[in-house]
Amino acid sequence: MPEHILVAVAWPYANGPLHLGHIAGAYLPADIFARYHRLKGNHVLMVSGSDMHGTPITIGAEREGVSPEEVATRNHRGFLESWQKLGISFDLFTSTHTPNHTEVVHDIFRTLQDRGYVYKDSMPLAYCPECNRYLADRYLEGECPYCHSPNARGDQCDECGKTLNPTDLIGLRCGVCGASPEIRPSEHFFLRLSEFSDQLESWAKAQTHWRPNVASFTMRYIKEGLRDRAITRDLEWGVPVPVDGFETKRIYVWFEAVIGYLSASKEWAKRNGDSEMWRQFWQGDARPYYFIGKDNIPFHTLIWPAMLLGYGDLNLPYDVPANEFLTLEGRRFSTSRNWAIWLPDYLEHYDPDPLRYILSVNMPETGDTDFSWREFVRRNNDELVATYGNLVNRVLSFTYRNFEGHIPPIGELNASDNALLGMARDTLDRVGEPLGNCRFKEAIKVAFALAQETNRYLDGKAPWKAIKQSRDAAANAVGVALGAISCLGTVLYPFLPFSSEKLHRLLGSAGSIEDGGWNFSFPLTGQALAKPEPLFTKLDEEIVAEESAKLG
Ligand SMILES: [Zn+2]
Ligand SMILES: [Zn+2]
Numbered sequence: 001m002p003e004h005i006l007v008a009v010a011w012p013y014a015n016g017p018l019h020l021g022h023i024a025g026a027y028l029p030a031d032i033f034a035r036y037h038r039l040k041g042n043h044v045l046m047v048s049g050s051d052m053h054g055t056p057i058t059i060g061a062e063r064e065g066v067s068p069e070e071v072a073t074r075n076h077r078g079f080l081e082s083w084q085k086l087g088i089s090f091d092l093f094t095s096t097h098t099p100n101h102t103e104v105v106h107d108i109f110r111t112l113q114d115r116g117y118v119y120k121d122s123m124p125l126a127y128c129p130e131c132n133r134y135l136a137d138r139y140l141e142g143e144c145p146y147c148h149s150p151n152a153r154g155d156q157c158d159e160c161g162k163t164l165n166p167t168d169l170i171g172l173r174c175g176v177c178g179a180s181p182e183i184r185p186s187e188h189f190f191l192r193l194s195e196f197s198d199q200l201e202s203w204a205k206a207q208t209h210w211r212p213n214v215a216s217f218t219m220r221y222i223k224e225g226l227r228d229r230a231i232t233r234d235l236e237w238g239v240p241v242p243v244d245g246f247e248t249k250r251i252y253v254w255f256e257a258v259i260g261y262l263s264a265s266k267e268w269a270k271r272n273g274d275s276e277m278w279r280q281f282w283q284g285d286a287r288p289y290y291f292i293g294k295d296n297i298p299f300h301t302l303i304w305p306a307m308l309l310g311y312g313d314l315n316l317p318y319d320v321p322a323n324e325f326l327t328l329e330g331r332r333f334s335t336s337r338n339w340a341i342w343l344p345d346y347l348e349h350y351d352p353d354p355l356r357y358i359l360s361v362n363m364p365e366t367g368d369t370d371f372s373w374r375e376f377v378r379r380n381n382d383e384l385v386a387t388y389g390n391l392v393n394r395v396l397s398f399t400y401r402n403f404e405g406h407i408p409p410i411g412e413l414n415a416s417d418n419a420l421l422g423m424a425r426d427t428l429d430r431v432g433e434p435l436g437n438c439r440f441k442e443a444i445k446v447a448f449a450l451a452q453e454t455n456r457y458l459d460g461k462a463p464w465k466a467i468k469q470s471r472d473a474a475a476n477a478v479g480v481a482l483g484a485i486s487c488l489g490t491v492l493y494p495f496l497p498f499s500s501e502k503l504h505r506l507l508g509s510a511g512s513i514e515d516g517g518w519n520f521s522f523p524l525t526g527q528a529l530a531k532p533e534p535l536f537t538k539l540d541e542e543i544v545a546e547e548s549a550k551l552g
Pocket of ligand 2: 128131132174176177178179
């Protein structure tokens with residue numbers, strides 16, 4: 001029975017392009033997982049979208065002198081282009097700036113309000129008497145109490161990286177005009193998170209399949225005590241509050257962006273002509289997986305589940321495989337210091353699969369990992385090209401030349417032939433098990449072990465020598481090797497979709513690789529090979545120095 005798998009992926013802030021840290025954190029693992037389940041024949045719905053609201057976008061827009069919508073829309077288009085080039089296979093990548101999203105957010109807001117989980121209260125907030133407005137944390141500036149940088153913001157100090165509250169700042173001032181703000185009461189709505197503490201605790205405890213970091217992070221939050229949180233704020237850009245008298249306020253991004261998973265699923269259903277189809281992925285046996293970075297854990301294991309519990313009738317997350325961070329040449333990615341590799345830049349100069357490869361073998365699943373250009377070039381040349389690409393190329397070229405461009409028939413197989421074929425068959429399960437349990441690093445290593453073994457098999461058989469004595473012996477060797485190679489194309493497809501599709505075509509197989517499913521087909525006798533061409537390109541060592549010079 002095919003399963004229904006919801007692949008819900010973190011919503012990127014539409015305030016700038018994505019860097020490799022984002023890709024390793026959420027987008028690549030989600031895509032690997034979705035592609036695997038599609039190959040298995042399961043029903044997959046993979047959704048996300050641009051988080052169009054929030055203060056980083058309004059601040060960026062003010063700096064540029066354009067509207068927040070213009071900034072967000074431009075970045076949203078950039079994301080769509082990157083997904084296509086990197087092969088991140090969303091079923092729908094929408095945005096939070098749609099009438100559908102507003103409608104779904106309002107439905108959840110009103111339902112939670114009717115049930116008493118959302119209530120109105122007054123809170124003291126900073127108000128600028130010169131600008132005549134309440135100031136969000138990011139619009140407040142002052143001296144950092146830790147490093148004494150004069151330009152720390154109300155939410156964070158960029159200089160030392162500490163998270164701050166506006167009241168921590170020394171000499172608090174308005175970030176727009178510099179006046180000192182007054183503290184005034186402001187009416188807002190709150191989510192009664194405290195109400196769900198016990199329910200969340202027993203639910204979270206039962207999720208024994210969660211990664212240890214996700215489970216411990218979540219339990220620590222519950223132990224510290226869940227406090228009610230404001231879900232509206234004084235801002236003009238965002239989803240309106242569906243209550244009279246709140247026209248100058250908007251719903252807080254953290255509250256509305258997580259609802260995006262549901263609104264995107266509903267939008268996908270409508271676009272597919274059956275507006276109820278989203279239910280297959282949110283109710284009954286459907287399993288929702290949320291792919292996010294570790295900084296987003298509490299929103300996905302506590303706050304969103306609390307909202308779902310309050311709303312009712314929708315499945316809670318099954319798994320939240322949050323990744324740790326990727327560092328760059330030993331340091332944390334930093335947008336403000338340009339210590340980053342921007343995805344559009346990468347994709348302009350290099351192929352998508354080498355990046356997908358290095359981020360997969362080096363995925364920050366259980367601890368932070370590092371990306372360096374030296375390692376990128378080394379792994380591309382020594383592993384992708386030497387171990388896998390050359391293997392494919394030499395077998396395909398030899399077969400193409402010596403067997404009239406067709407995969408020859410197989411005769412009787414001996415022990416070493418059967419050993420390789422047995423390993424290929426087992427590899428499907430041995431890769432599938434960790435893949436299905438979100439252990440991607442392990443899965444790709446197991447897959448690559450088949451490439452290494454196929455190289456050893458060929459070195460032993462040496463069909464290029466054997467053909468001088470026996471055409472049949474050479475035919476058997478390439479037939480068996482091509483069986484293993486075709487299996488590699490399948491098990492590596494979730495990680496390296498572009499080269500797997502290419503291999504599929506070079507092998508003369510029909511249709512798309514997804515049509516063949518998560519299966520091992522042998523023998524491929526009689527298939528007409530396409531004219532061989534390399535799967536990967538060797539990279540010049542010089543790019544290490546060139547690319548490193550662009551950093552910082
Ligand atoms: Zn500081
Ligand atoms: Zn001001």
